Amino acid sequence: MRFGFVNEDNMSILTDLYELTMAQVYFKDGMNKTAIFDFYTRPVENRSYLLNAGLEQLIYYLLNIRFTDEDIDYLRSTGKFDEDFLSYLKNFRFTGNLYAIDEGEIIFPNEPVVQVEAPLIEAQIVETFLINTLQLPILVATKAMRSYSVARGTILVDFGLRRSHGTDAGMKAARASYIGGFAGTSNVLAGKEYGIPIFGTMAHSFILAYGDEKKAFQAFAKVYPENAVLLVDTFDTVKGVENAVKAMKEMGMERFKGVRLDSGDLLKLSVEARKILDSNGYKDAIIIASGGINEYKIKDLLDRGAPIDGWGVGTELVVSADLPYLDCAYKLVEYDGRPVMKLSKKKVTLPYKKQIYRFYEDGKIKYDLITAYDEEVKGGRPLLKKYIENGELVADLPSLSKIREKAIQNFETLPDEMKDINSTVHHLPHVSSKIKETVERIIKKIKGEI
Amino acid sequence: MRFGFVNEDNMSILTDLYELTMAQVYFKDGMNKTAIFDFYTRPVENRSYLLNAGLEQLIYYLLNIRFTDEDIDYLRSTGKFDEDFLSYLKNFRFTGNLYAIDEGEIIFPNEPVVQVEAPLIEAQIVETFLINTLQLPILVATKAMRSYSVARGTILVDFGLRRSHGTDAGMKAARASYIGGFAGTSNVLAGKEYGIPIFGTMAHSFILAYGDEKKAFQAFAKVYPENAVLLVDTFDTVKGVENAVKAMKEMGMERFKGVRLDSGDLLKLSVEARKILDSNGYKDAIIIASGGINEYKIKDLLDRGAPIDGWGVGTELVVSADLPYLDCAYKLVEYDGRPVMKLSKKKVTLPYKKQIYRFYEDGKIKYDLITAYDEEVKGGRPLLKKYIENGELVADLPSLSKIREKAIQNFETLPDEMKDINSTVHHLPHVSSKIKETVERIIKKIKGEI
Structure with missing residues (x-):
């Protein structure tokens, strides 16, 4: 073997x-x-x-x-x-x-x-x-620069390792997307080898393993109080944001890093999420969007005023899908x-x-x-x-x-x-x-x- | 570095x-x-x-x-x-x-x-x-099998290493295309690591370095008398086939492996090449086609009767372009x-x-x-x-x-x-x-x- x-x-x-x-x-x-x-x-x-x-x-x-x-x-x-x-x-x-x-x-x-x-x-x-x-x-550097060119200063992170074409492609994509203006990558080895900043949030499996959003969010925020980006769309995105807010409040957290939306109508959901976060005093909490993101979607969502602060860009970036x-x-x-x-x-x-x-x-x-x-x-x-x-x-x-x-x-x-x-x-x-x-x-x- | x-x-x-x-x-x-x-x-x-x-x-x-x-x-x-x-x-x-x-x-x-x-x-x-x-x-295994399914017994070889997404993708593509019915790969390391048969012909640079097709063909056939697949489209495909035949005749070779067509109207050119080869007693010489080959082109060319015996399938296979x-x-x-x-x-x-x-x-x-x-x-x-x-x-x-x-x-x-x-x-x-x-x-x- x-x-x-x-x-x-x-x-x-x-x-x-x-x-x-x-x-x-x-x-x-x-x-x-x-x-x-x-x-x-x-x-x-x-x-x-x-x-x-x-x-x-x-x-x-x-x-x-x-x-x-x-x-x-x-x-x-x-x-x-x-x-x-x-x-x-x-x-x-x-x-x-x-x-x-x-x-x-x-x-x-x-x-x-x-x-x-x-x-x-x-x-x-x-x-x-x-x-x-x-x-x-x-x-990939070109594709990344295209996203960068429409991102208006929002944060771009390479989330594509799993869908890149093999191990080396994951490394090359992390490095090239960083050159193209990305802020960093989820790829830990690329962080180590190239000194690229590494980022991460949490997966749906994390919520499902705990069986309860609030419990899962609190478990994560307890270990990563500064760095909890809570994934809110496992069951229902709006309820997910509400659960995130409740969970953080119960823990007495005056601020937390943010939430990630991974599906659905990202314009509508980001607007609703922003309202819920703001009205609960979490004005600093950021909104990250992911799931099939490319430069066209970033441009369209920002053009239409989506209050999205950052993007996990994966598959289409790393395989340069178009x-x-x-x-x-x-x-x-x-x-x-x-x-x-x-x-x-x-x-x-x-x-x-x-x-x-x-x-x-x-x-x-x-x-x-x-x-x-x-x-x-x-x-x-x-x-x-x-x-x-x-x-x-x-x-x-x-x-x-x-x-x-x-x-x-x-x-x-x-x-x-x-x-x-x-x-x-x-x-x-x-x-x-x-x-x-x-x-x-x-x-x-x-x-x-x- | x-x-x-x-x-x-x-x-x-x-x-x-x-x-x-x-x-x-x-x-x-x-x-x-x-x-x-x-x-x-x-x-x-x-x-x-x-x-x-x-x-x-x-x-x-x-x-x-x-x-x-x-x-x-x-x-x-x-x-x-x-x-x-x-x-x-x-x-x-x-x-x-x-x-x-x-x-x-x-x-x-x-x-x-x-x-x-x-x-x-x-x-x-x-x-x-x-x-x-x-x-x-x-x-890639799937894409390879699609070519295999229309190839009617003609030989398929992975030529995609250069266009694969990094080093590991080249290895994975060679292995997967072999699983999908290919006869082998041009990738030497895949040959070594996985025991896949390796194949190769010659590049345009080889002809250009010699500056003369006949000289280049003869130099190659002298070293590889059993295995010379001569690339004939550097200047003009039909003249290239004629030069191949002349070169082999001058060397007294009663047979040679074949020719490769890498551009142009592959139906028309393969028919002409077949005629030239046959009429000069090289009935065993095979015709290999390459250059932007995919399963649709293989099917179309064979449906229209192109006398092509084998295919170098590269880019579109290894990146699964569609x-x-x-x-x-x-x-x-x-x-x-x-x-x-x-x-x-x-x-x-x-x-x-x-x-x-x-x-x-x-x-x-x-x-x-x-x-x-x-x-x-x-x-x-x-x-x-x-x-x-x-x-x-x-x-x-x-x-x-x-x-x-x-x-x-x-x-x-x-x-x-x-x-x-x-x-x-x-x-x-x-x-x-x-x-x-x-x-x-x-x-x-x-x-x-x-």
Whole structure:
């Protein structure tokens, strides 16, 4: 019986088989000049912008990837690999460079979010894990920022661990939603590993086990007098709030943290709950809403004046329910100094090692310009930063709270028409004429050959 | 810098904070009689049936959950827990019972797929991880089975690792899709950990690095003469197939494994590819299709006669794109011998420790009957099996290939109208009169009290 945990020892073979078989062919053919790969996303209908996240985990991977003897033994057992290549893997390290846009930056489609410059074999082998590590954090950070953008200062907490896609998704979702402006998570391990504030209330089972709301509320408040958010909808929400008030009064509590509504008409129920709390002197008690919450519901409820102070946002956040995957890719753009691209009617790959410059007007993003790395550009803020050089970390990694702070500031640089959660405005980067001309030259060459 | 890997040492705190705060209240109150919790799913529009998976990982968790000193130190640092409770956690073991439906069984909404019978604190603490561990495998096994059901014997391979939601999701998706009838996965670590057959072809970057299709094909076939599936759509698919044939002929190869089409009109291109392969004596060479494949496309292409022999199914499979989460729950149904339930207009929780009996007619499932555990029932196959008793494994765990075999057999027991991937037929279980009467009695009691 095995769980199949992924860890730093075995993460190297959490990869598609073809990365390793191609690598063996490159190895035997002596094909190992410098390659440049871009990771980028393609436009999606229902997102005007994306928020970058997941970079720290990618850096961890690139700095620590190793093939253990045990994994090499497994590879040998498949009959697909020869001893010379297995010896190469035994000493494998990532020795290349990583250029990347910071976590917490706004990113747009067709821009290289991450660029790997390394000997071809290394750059190829890291492909699968790299995409796996970046996609979900970008999805969840973006989804979180959308909630943040309509929450008007109310508190957002990630409640999604149980519905996230496995253990690692729960960790990534907690971290990414924090970057996207959430106040914290219910995920205790994420609290420990990343230093994210942790939050919790109580479950229906807690009420049912006591069999009586008042008893249950009092039992909880006795142990957590400062921190009791009482779940009031197990039987009937209004009666539940009344029972909460009665229970707290009987205990002589002059204040308590608040109540949580997990079902029903949240506008109507939050208004009634507020009245009951206020009229009983619990003006400080907050109202938390949960149960199928997303950015659309938050906006709608606040627009209609619901006196809700905080939100437990779960499932739809952590699986990014209205966009459960990104159309993203990791594509070879240069090999041994030669710009390359795949020919495709719909999908664009831009050749060359690149830089992105972001231009602003009145503090708002005006456009991004993608250039070859060595082109001279006046003005504009370069977005790609060198994080790894020759396999070594060469940039400081900001703290998670710093990333979160920057993300919130960066959100303010979005043009207003892109901030709207219903916006379908897309902002495609400009491309320098050097790149454009190369694209045309390569297309001509390929078409000529065909 | 931390990745935040989850492992057997820290999995105990991969949980919602409220599980632990409620547990501390139970602990201080001496509330620790036997509780029974049901894990079940609720009906969803676009799935007539679900395929059960993920149980082995849950069992692993229940047998191995421990709180390490490091994690207890973290809990202490939060200021939310007292020493007496932290000491309790230090010696925490799961000492209860687990009843579960086998992996590879067809499951229906509202049925307890898993039932935990344990001291309340233990049954509560395991909630979050339990749901996290089961949901994705059920989603992906089901989605895989839907592809299997329309694939007419063509080969299905999981290509989704890069787009799965994090590392663990990639592992769970590989395992679950294998259970659902897939032939294997591209995920090398899943091959190692679970013994699943691994498959791979080549990437566009491989062609681009060589700069010439024929050269690239020959380089690959030289190293993998038996196993070269040549990717032919980098520039132009038809020319790509012709180049594949030329390349293999030049090498004097009388046969080669096949080609992969990753874009374009797969019907038209597969027909043309088949012609080129056949007319050049490569009748055994297979055609693999990939790129946005799902069960609807497989059915459509095979219905229209596409000569496709195998499928790389990626993104939509592993994120279960048309159903990225299950409406599933883990609910207290009995505490200290007292049947309990939450009152809700739409959602049903059935009280009692239970059994499910499946009735067949002419080899097809007729209906399931949910009863209290000790009710006498004539005929019917009991679905809930005791896997863990007093914290110890008491049932044999079948091999993954055995589970897969059973799943494929079980699919055949579905009524024909439910097998259709567009079916909206739902099969809700019957409920014994003992349970029904108890539900009514409890509702009356709660409403009376309100």
